[in-house]
Amino acid sequence: MTDARTLPCLPETSLSFPLFRRGxxxxxxVLDDHHxxxxxxxxxxxxDVVLPTPIPLKGAVLTxxxxxxxxxxxxxxxxxxxxxxxxxxxxxxxxxxxxxxxxMVVRRAERVDIECVVRGYLAxxxxxxxxxxxxxxxxxxxxxxxxxxxxxxxxFTPATKAETGHDExxxxxxxxxxxxxxxxxxxxxxxxxxxxxxxxxxxARGIIIADTKFEFGLLDGRIIVIDELLTPDSSRFWxxxxxxxxxxxxxxxxxxxxxWLVQSGWNREPPAPPLPEDVVAGTVSRYLEAYRRxxxxxxxxxxxxx
Numbered sequence: 001m002t003d004a005r006t007l008p009c010l011p012e013t014s015l016s017f018p019l020f021r022r023g024x025x026x027x028x029x030v031l032d033d034h035h036x037x038x039x040x041x042x043x044x045x046x047x048d049v050v051l052p053t054p055i056p057l058k059g060a061v062l063t064x065x066x067x068x069x070x071x072x073x074x075x076x077x078x079x080x081x082x083x084x085x086x087x088x089x090x091x092x093x094x095x096x097x098x099x100x101x102x103x104m105v106v107r108r109a110e111r112v113d114i115e116c117v118v119r120g121y122l123a124x125x126x127x128x129x130x131x132x133x134x135x136x137x138x139x140x141x142x143x144x145x146x147x148x149x150x151x152x153x154x155x156f157t158p159a160t161k162a163e164t165g166h167d168e169x170x171x172x173x174x175x176x177x178x179x180x181x182x183x184x185x186x187x188x189x190x191x192x193x194x195x196x197x198x199x200x201x202x203x204a205r206g207i208i209i210a211d212t213k214f215e216f217g218l219l220d221g222r223i224i225v226i227d228e229l230l231t232p233d234s235s236r237f238w239x240x241x242x243x244x245x246x247x248x249x250x251x252x253x254x255x256x257x258x259x260w261l262v263q264s265g266w267n268r269e270p271p272a273p274p275l276p277e278d279v280v281a282g283t284v285s286r287y288l289e290a291y292r293r294x295x296x297x298x299x300x301x302x303x304x305x306x
Contacts, residue, residue: 007056007284007305009042010102015095024050025062025233031105035082037094039103040228044283046258047268048167053275060101060303061287062231067104068295069229073197077190079225080106080217101303109217109226114175115159115167116187118195121210122149123236123249125169126157138171146246148210148238154195156188159213186223187216198230205293207252208243210236232287252290256283 017029020036024045029037040059044051063084070079083105085091091099119126119136126136127147134141137157145151158175159167176184191214199209212235215227228234232253239250248259260279266272275283291299 009054009056010039010059010098012041013096015039017095024048025059026227034108036106036108037103038106038227039099041102044233044254044257046254046261046272049268049270049272051257051272051275053280055280055283055287057284057299057303058233058287061291061299062228062233063102063104064299064302065231065291065294066229069198070225072201073194073225073229076193076197077225078222079229080109080219082106101299106226107219107224109219109224111215111217111226112179112183112187113161114179114187114216115161116191116214116216117157117159117169117211118154118191118214119157119211120151120154120195120199121208121236121238122147122151123210126211129169137169138173148243148247148249149245154192154199156191158184158188161215183223190214190216190223194225194229202237202294203240205296206240207290207293208238208240208249210238210249212236232290237290252286252293254283256286 015029017031017037020028020030025041025043027039027041031037040062042054042056042058044055044058067081067084070081081104085094085099085103086101088097088100091097094103122130122145129136130141130145134143136155139155139157142152156172157169158172159169161167172184172188194214195209195212202209209230212230214225214229216223217226235253236255237252239252242250257275257279260275261272264273288299
């Protein structure tokens with residue numbers, strides 16, 4: 001298992017640029033009228049609460065894996081990425097040499113305030129809702145499905161975005177009422193296309209993408225993908241070789257952290273308890289393994305750390 005104590009953690013610091021938004025995980029700054037600087041910190045959230053314990057290199061995994069997926073899907077839908085900061089001198093110019101691999105310059109877009117979730121398998125809140133109602137976000141599913149079962153076809157299950165507190169799963173009809181029927185239909189279509197492309201790539205590399213969430217924005221009238229894309233924070237990554245429906249699956253995402261928090265007896269309200277060293281180390285190992293499997297590259301070597 002990776003010794004997390006030997007890996008660098010991005011300290012909680014502010015840059016000299018105007019702060020645009022501080023989210024659960026990312027700090028975003030204004031570079032100019034048309035560009036933002038998104039810094040993926042090592043903060044981790046679970047059940048929509050930021051935990052007090054950082055995960056070393058997590059921000060680099062999210063940034064570099066998003067870069068990989070932006071490149072893999074650019075022909076399906078354009079994205080906001082201009083540059084991932086990889087040069088130490090460039091990072092220093094921006095205000096912190098440790099931004100290498102953790103920051104990206106992006107085009108500024110008008111965010112659509114909907115989480116566009118696609119599920120190929122029955123897990124998490126979808127499994128809980130299905131057990132209660134036989135539906136997920138207003139969509140009826142076949143009876144008798146098991147936990148982690150592959151769905152007959154991927155489903156689109158949007159949610160409202162919350163800066164603080166809990167996101168709320170909603171029906172497609174409610175989404176259409178919020179953003180308009182035409183835009184809602186386009187976002188559903190693009191989300192399903194993105195998931196289909198990514199799921200096929202990942203499965204060929206031994207990972208099942210059980211579900212994921214996309215964020216979109218509008219730039220000069222065009223829909224573009226923004227924020228992160230298909231990371232261990234925004235997706236459930238399962239080990240395809242160990243997949244067995246009817247139970248929770250071994251994963252390469254923050255489900256490991258969620259499981260520990262549930263077992264700790266935490267009530268899912270702030271403040272969250274600190275994570276023990278072995279949970280931090282296990283999370284780091286899973287994130288780095290997801291990156292290696294999906295990209296075929298070693299993140300530590302790419303960042304000059306190993």
